[in-house]
Amino acid sequence: MRLARRQADPLPRHDEIDALLIATRAAASHTELDSSLEAILDAALGLLGGDEGSIQLIDPATLTLVIVASRGLEPEQKREVLSLGHGIAGTVAVTGQSLLLPGAVDIGRFSGHVAKSRKIYSAICVPLRTGSETIGVLSANKMRPGTAFDEENLRVATLFAETATLAITNARLIAESARRAVEVELLRGATVRLAGSLDIEEVAATILKETMTIAGTDTAFICVTAGDGGPLELARYSGVSRDALRAVLSAPGFRRFTPPQGIKVVADVSADPALSPMAHNLHGRALALLPLRTADGRSDGMLGVALEEDLDPEIRELLSAFGIQAGLALSNAVLHREVSGREEELTTIITSLDLPIIMIDEEDRFRSINPSAALMFRLSPEFELGQPAAGKLPEEIEELLLGTGEGVDAELAVVVGSEERILHVTAATAATGRGPGGRVLVCTDVSARRELERRKSDFLAVIGHELRTPLTNIKGFASTLANHGARLRPEMRDDAAQSILQNGERLERLIEDLLYVSRVENHRPPLHLAWDDVVAIAADVGATCARRHEGRSILIEGPGNDLPIYTDRVKVEQILTHLIENAVKYSADGTDVRLRILPGEYTVQIDVIDAGVGIYSGDLERIFDPFTQLDSTSTREAGGTGIGLYVCRTLAEALGGRISAESVLAKGSTFSLVLPRKSLDDQRS
Numbered sequence: 001m002r003l004a005r006r007q008a009d010p011l012p013r014h015d016e017i018d019a020l021l022i023a024t025r026a027a028a029s030h031t032e033l034d035s036s037l038e039a040i041l042d043a044a045l046g047l048l049g050g051d052e053g054s055i056q057l058i059d060p061a062t063l064t065l066v067i068v069a070s071r072g073l074e075p076e077q078k079r080e081v082l083s084l085g086h087g088i089a090g091t092v093a094v095t096g097q098s099l100l101l102p103g104a105v106d107i108g109r110f111s112g113h114v115a116k117s118r119k120i121y122s123a124i125c126v127p128l129r130t131g132s133e134t135i136g137v138l139s140a141n142k143m144r145p146g147t148a149f150d151e152e153n154l155r156v157a158t159l160f161a162e163t164a165t166l167a168i169t170n171a172r173l174i175a176e177s178a179r180r181a182v183e184v185e186l187l188r189g190a191t192v193r194l195a196g197s198l199d200i201e202e203v204a205a206t207i208l209k210e211t212m213t214i215a216g217t218d219t220a221f222i223c224v225t226a227g228d229g230g231p232l233e234l235a236r237y238s239g240v241s242r243d244a245l246r247a248v249l250s251a252p253g254f255r256r257f258t259p260p261q262g263i264k265v266v267a268d269v270s271a272d273p274a275l276s277p278m279a280h281n282l283h284g285r286a287l288a289l290l291p292l293r294t295a296d297g298r299s300d301g302m303l304g305v306a307l308e309e310d311l312d313p314e315i316r317e318l319l320s321a322f323g324i325q326a327g328l329a330l331s332n333a334v335l336h337r338e339v340s341g342r343e344e345e346l347t348t349i350i351t352s353l354d355l356p357i358i359m360i361d362e363e364d365r366f367r368s369i370n371p372s373a374a375l376m377f378r379l380s381p382e383f384e385l386g387q388p389a390a391g392k393l394p395e396e397i398e399e400l401l402l403g404t405g406e407g408v409d410a411e412l413a414v415v416v417g418s419e420e421r422i423l424h425v426t427a428a429t430a431a432t433g434r435g436p437g438g439r440v441l442v443c444t445d446v447s448a449r450r451e452l453e454r455r456k457s458d459f460l461a462v463i464g465h466e467l468r469t470p471l472t473n474i475k476g477f478a479s480t481l482a483n484h485g486a487r488l489r490p491e492m493r494d495d496a497a498q499s500i501l502q503n504g505e506r507l508e509r510l511i512e513d514l515l516y517v518s519r520v521e522n523h524r525p526p527l528h529l530a531w532d533d534v535v536a537i538a539a540d541v542g543a544t545c546a547r548r549h550e551g552r553s554i555l556i557e558g559p560g561n562d563l564p565i566y567t568d569r570v571k572v573e574q575i576l577t578h579l580i581e582n583a584v585k586y587s588a589d590g591t592d593v594r595l596r597i598l599p600g601e602y603t604v605q606i607d608v609i610d611a612g613v614g615i616y617s618g619d620l621e622r623i624f625d626p627f628t629q630l631d632s633t634s635t636r637e638a639g640g641t642g643i644g645l646y647v648c649r650t651l652a653e654a655l656g657g658r659i660s661a662e663s664v665l666a667k668g669s670t671f672s673l674v675l676p677r678k679s680l681d682d683q684r685s
Contacts, residue, residue: 033068033167033168033171034068034069036167036171037055037068037069037164037167037168038069038071040055040069040160040163040164040167041053041054041055041069041070041071041138041160041164042071043160044138044140044156044157044160045071045072045140047156047160048124048140048149048153048156048157049142049147049153050124050140050141050142050149051072051141051142051143051144052070052071052072052073052140052141052143053070053071053072053138053139053140053141054067054069054070054071054073054089054138054139055067055068055069055070055128055136055137055138055139055164056068056082056089056093056136056137056139057128057135057136057168058084058093058134058135058136062081063083063084064081064082064083064084065081065082065083065084065089065090065093065136065137066081067080068136072141072143088101088123088125088139089125089137089139092125092126092127092134092137093127093134093136093137094134096127096129096134097127098124098125098126098127098154098157098158099123099124099125099126100124100149100150100151100153100154101122101123101124101125101149102122102148102149102150103121103122103148119143120141120142120143121142121143121144121145121146121147121148122141122142122147122148122149123139123140123141123142123149124139124140124149124153124154124157125137125138125139125140126138126154126157126158126161127161128161128164128165128168129161129165130165130168130169135165135168136164136168137161138157138160138161138164140153140157179314186213186214186318187214187318187321187322187325190206190210190213190214190322190325191322191325191329193206193210194206194207194210194325194326194329195329197333198332198333198336199333199336200224200234200330200333200334200336200337201234201236203329203330203332203333204222204224204234204236204301204330204333205236206329207222207292207303207326207329207330208220208221208222208236208237208238208303210322210326211303211305211319211322211326212238212305214315214318214319214322215288215305215306215307215308215315215319216308216315217239217285217305217306217307217308218238218239218306219238219239219240219281219282219285219305219306220237220238220239220240220303220304220305220306221235221236221237221238221240221245221303221304222235222236222237222292222301222302222303222304223235223245223249223301223302224292224301224330224334225301225302232249234301235249239281239306240278240281240304241281243277244277244278244280244281245278247277247278248274248275248277248278251273251274251275251277252274253272253273253274254274254275262290262320263288263289263290263311263316263319263320263323264288264289264290265286265287265288265289265307265311266286266287266288266289267286268286269282269285269286269287275287281306282306285306285307285308286306286307286310286311287304287305287306287307288304288305288306288307288311288319289302289303289304290302290303290304290305290319290320290323291303291323291327292323292326292327292330293323293324293327301327301330303323303326305319347368350368350370351370351371353370353372354372355370355372355442355443355444356370356372356373356375356376356377356442356443356445357369357370357372357373357440357441357442357443358370358373358377358389358393358401358440358441359430359438359439359440359441360389360401360402360438360439360440361438362438364388364389364390364402364438364439365386365387365388365389366379366381366384366385366386366387366388366389366392367385367438368385369381369384369385373443376416376421376443376445377392377393377394377397377416378416379392389401389402390402394414394415394416396410396412396414396425397412397414397423397425397441397443400425400427400441401427401439401441402439403427403439404429408425408426408427408428409424409425409426410424410425411423411424411425411446412425420447421445421447422445422446422447422449422450423443423444423445423446423447424443424444424446425441425442425443425444426441426442426443427439427440427441427442428440455625455626467507467510469503470503470504470506470507470510471503471507473499473500473503474500474503474504474507477496477497477499477500478500480496481493481496481497513643513644513647514643516647517626517643517646517647524654525571525650525651525654527568527571527654527655528568528570529566529567529568530566530567530568530569531564531565531566532564532565532566532567532569533562533563533564533565534563534564534565534567534572534597534604534606534675535556535558535559535561535562535563535597536562537569537572537573537576538556538558538576538595538597538606539556540573541573541576541577541580542554542555542556542576542580542595544577545577545580545581545584549584551589551590552584552589552590552591552592552593553592553593554580554592554593554594554595555592555593555594555595556595556597557594557595557596557597558595558596558597558598558599559597559599563597563599563604564677565604565675565676565677566676566677566678567655567675567676568655571651571654571655572655572675574647574648574651575648575651575652575659575673576595576606576608576673578644578645578647578648579608579648579671579673580593580595580608581644582644582645582671583608583609583610583612583669583671584610586610586612586613586669587610587611587612587613587668588611588612591610591611591612592611593608593609593610594607594608594609594610595607595608595609596609599677600677602676602677602678603657603674603675603676603677604674604675604677605672605673605674606672606673606675607670607671607672607673608670608671608672608673609668609669609670610668610669611667611668612668612669613665613666614663614664614665614666614667614668614669615661615663615665615669616665617663620661620662620663623645623661624645624646624648624649624659624661625646626642626643626646645659648671648673652673652674652675655675655676656675656676657673657674657675657676658674659671659672659673659674660672660674
């Protein structure tokens with residue numbers, strides 16, 4: 001209400017302007033709000049001529065007025081708390097209407113007015129308003145008789161009230177901006193830390209830590225599930241016992257706490273059957289539950305946070321925003337784990353395969369090299385992975401790997417190290433979900449298969465020739481005897497019969513050789529070891545071969561005394577017989593074949609030396625392979641199955657020895673058999 005009385009003297013205009021400037025500057029400053037309001041109140045009282053005054057703000061929690069700035073009040077007055085609706089200030093705060101009270105009588109009419117130790121002769125009280133809301137009041141009192149506030153004073157007080165409101169709004173905006181900046185920085189920092197790892201356990205631990213920081217609590221948990229309704233995969237917790245968390249997560253009703261979006265707050269955990277096992281850990285605090293969702297809305301987990309106080313809107317908003325980031329980070333970690341798991345499975349499969357496999361990425365850099373490929377192509381995965389593939393492989397292989405063809409198959413003869421290999425190579429584009437992802441090359445070493453095919457071809461050619469020749473002779477002489485035997489002279493019949501016998505023996509030896517090769521390729525030949533004299537063995541074999549080839553000399557060169565050896569006599573005789581027969585076959589009549597015996601401490605070497613046609617150096621490595629016949633005219637004319645030296649090598653290795661050859665064309669060859677003199681156990685002792 002307003003009570004009429006005589007007008008006070010008009011306020012000087014320049015004083016009003018100066019006071020308002022002071023108040024406006026205080027409102028616009030970035031000083032503490034209390035200091036700004038004190039400055040505004042001082043300017044108002046100075047211009048209005050007030051003896052005392054205050055600025056009071058409404059506390060929404062208690063519905064009272066709290067003094068935030070004052071002048072001329074006693075200390076006990078500053079501590080007074082006025083309920084809304086009581087006294088002058090309480091009435092203005094409730095009604096939102098200004099009051100001009102010219103005299104003391106008027107003041108006494110207000111309900112709840114408390115008499116002061118000093119008499120108030122006039123009062124002004126105006127509301128502080130923001131829009132339609134009253135947030136406080138500005139009061140001014142005259143404590144001297146003969147003075148009173150008027151309508152002009154009310155207008156000025158209203159201007160200062162608006163300035164105070166501006167200062168309060170400005171301070172609140174600054175505080176809100178600062179709080180928002182802190183929240184944004186908190187959210188940004190948490191997001192950065194979340195993005196620092198793709199390991200699901202590290203991500204879960206980071207989510208838990210950042211959630212507690214945002215909520216200002218030390219009690220929280222996170223659980224990760226395999227999709228909506230899936231089994232529990234991971235749990236991390238703080239301030240909660242393991243048994244309590246396990247009981248909560250396994251409770252049938254826990255899944256119902258996964259809200260479709262946002263945060264669900266459970267005020268009384270002890271009253272809920274699913275959450276009650278955790279009640280003693282929360283100590284009466286409420287529990288906020290926040291789902292962690294992926295970009296497509298699928299729930300991969302849940303956050304539980306103990307609330308130290310009511311969840312204010314700002315923290316709720318911040319937690320919700322962080323929950324979105326946490327859900328995405330968790331989704332990425334789960335995806336990374338799945339991809340890594342599949343890559344590990346693929347790597348395990350590729351690594352375990354005997355086939356050489358190489359993968360490159362879109363930029364032609366090595367992505368995967370399995371052990372078989374590393375061994376074949378002399379690559380070191382530790383150094384090559386991530387490096388360009390160009391220049392690291394045989395040219396033919398590199399062209400296929402770095403090419404663009406789909407499903408390219410080729411059989412290539414490739415030199416790997418110093419050895420030639422026959423490789424069946426397949427190269428193709430490695431497709432991924434995002435499109436082409438590089439190239440993969442798979443090699444199959446078909447060298448053994450091609451060698452087997454070659455041996456098969458050689459076998460058929462050799463056996464065909466070796467069977468046809470004696471059979472032709474037998475058939476021819478048998479036909480002669482059958483058709484003309486009665487008219488032949490006795491010596492001619494004898495020659496024919498002898499030829500049939502010799503060719504039959506040749507067929508018999510061929511069959512025996514083939515049967516022997518079949519046995520040794522499937523089973524190690526049995527040994528009958530005993531002590532014997534190697535000089536005597538060589539002499540006996542030489543004498544037997546000399547009787548078989550009249551006119552040829554087989555000379556023995558060696559120690560005159562016995563040379564004991566622990567071996568299988570029959571196997572040694574077979575080896576020496578083959579070597580001597582070859583020496584006789586491939587050397588001219590009238591030349592000698594020499595057997596040279598060279599004793600060593602642990603071994604004995606027997607050399608079979610001839611002065612025959614010799615062997616090309618390039619053929620020396622393969623003469624011990626089965627069914628190998630050299631292409632020279634002289635060796636072809638001599639015939640043979642090509643398995644004799646293979647048999648010799650097999651027997652020598654069975655005896656723990658080795659066999660080798662040296663040769664010079666047109667000068668002869670030397671085949672060396674090296675055998676252990678003692679048993680392996682005797683040598684170790």
